[in-house]
Amino acid sequence: LWMAILKDFAIYFDQPSAVYSPGQFVSGYVVVQIDEGSINITGIKLHAFGRGYTRILANFRNTSFEADHNHGVECDNYLDRTEYIYGEGRKFLMPVGRHHLKFKFQLPFNMLPSSYEGGMNCYIRYTLTATMIRPWAIDYITTRAFTILEKIDINLPEFT
Secondary structure (H helix, E strand, O other): OOOOEEEEEEEEEOOOOOEEOOOOEEEEEEEEEEEEOOEEEOEEEEEEEEEEEEEEEEEEEOOOOEEEEEEEEEEEEEEEEEEEEEOOOOOEEEOOEEEEEEEEEEOOOOOOOOOEEEOEOEEEEEEEEEEEEOOOOOOEEEEEEEEEOOOOOOOOHHHO
């Protein structure tokens, strides 16, 4: 049995800091390096996703127990777009070699709040995930985070 060897599957941004503002273009490439054999795939898709998550916890104490009760979870999706960057659902073999698959997409101009990390119970995170779709096999997946910095004019009346 001759097996393919996937040496590298990674996402690289053209902007090394991976910091973007609403309306900007996000660009870069996905590297696929196959050292031996060929990989049977139906495509490589890229999923840009942004989510805000908040969980409110309350402690209730009495003499017999102490427990955390989940009072509320709020999730908001700010970005959710998927596109094929290689192939489009047709079955084919990806050959041996180092492949650079370019991507470029524009972020929405509005409704993209800045990235935020407030621990496990509160965050706004943006990720880019590449999935190599393999029929009758487990897909290969790689993910990279990126940061959104929303530009706000603090001189506007709503901020004074």
